[in-house]
Amino acid sequence: MKAVKHLVEITTNASKGCEECDSVLSGVENFAGAVNHYLQVHGYRLIHLGSQTSHDYQGNPWQSTIAVLGTDKAPKRKKKKGG
Ligand SMILES: [Zn+2]
Numbered sequence: 001m002k003a004v005k006h007l008v009e010i011t012t013n014a015s016k017g018c019e020e021c022d023s024v025l026s027g028v029e030n031f032a033g034a035v036n037h038y039l040q041v042h043g044y045r046l047i048h049l050g051s052q053t054s055h056d057y058q059g060n061p062w063q064s065t066i067a068v069l070g071t072d073k074a075p076k077r078k079k080k081k082g083g
Helices: 029-040
Strands: 006-009 016-017 024-026 043-054 059-070
Touching: 006 029, 024 029, 029 043, 029 059
Parallel strands: none
Antiparallel strands: 006 059, 016 024, 043 059
């Protein structure tokens, strides 16, 4: 098994664009679709799938699902510096 060079996280409580292309992935609206995008389009593999419990601003617990995907290829897009 090759070493994983790059990891991405997808959660059901955050939306962000694909790190490999310009596709907009919404973990909130389509978690499975976002995971499948990395698996099928970019050849990532599933490293971890689980749930995590957080608390909202009122202290109420709520659960979200998190998927961690990895690839043995370096990402095509360089990370932007700054910020
Ligand atoms: Zn993509």
